Amino acid sequence: MPVDLNTSLPHSARIYDFLLGGKDNFDADRKAAAEIVKQSPSLPISMRANRDYLARAGRFLAADLGIRQFLDIGTGLPTSPNLHEVVQGVDPAARIVYVDNDPIVLVHARALLTSSAEGSTAYLDADLRDTDTILASPEVAALDFSRPIAISLVAILQFITDEAEAYRIIDALLERLVPGSALAISTVTAHNEQAVLGAKAYTARGIPAKPRTDDEVRRLFRDLDLVDPGVTLVSRWRPAGPVPDDFHVQMSGGVAVKR
16 A cells, blocks of 8 residues: 655654664655754754663563563654564563554554564554554454553653643553553653753644653653652663763653552
């Protein structure tokens, strides 16, 4: 089926790809990225720090919490290591469902389906806001809801600018999950001036984005138990080595477990 990429308008996934040094972007994306980086020069460093956080959080969920099923919403373009590579490195039988609604991601979704023989990966073209469609899809319905599932909302909630809507989405996704399930979040922090200016630059280019304070991020986890170190800059969440200076990191987040 043909996919309309609408290359005349910038797309968040393609801007992200360009800033990570990828090739799946177009002139509108590169121009938007250049303008955003004028306001937020550390954005490429921050994006790499966020990608590293995704890998550490995934490894923690699989190795420390023993979770074997993952629902990754707002997947973005395939960038190794993808979540399935991380968690299937812990247990090859792990199962992952990726969800995104960016057309460019749909084009490259095949790269997300390189599962181990023992496990499985699936891709669903859907919008984060449409939780009913996500949960009723054959891809998600194939997960075992009698066992813990980890939901990953990494670098996506900044595009949900209404707090009531963010709460509704999270509540709907968590409602059916059993105790021991988990939620991993990263989103743009309001505690970094570059991040605030960058969010304004995204918004000015037709991609509304909202930075959040640490307290606002904590409230996204309302009824869950945050694991140490709680909500923090993504670079400082259980780092495995040297971390970039806080000045360069524009995302905060954390991981929490359902009681």
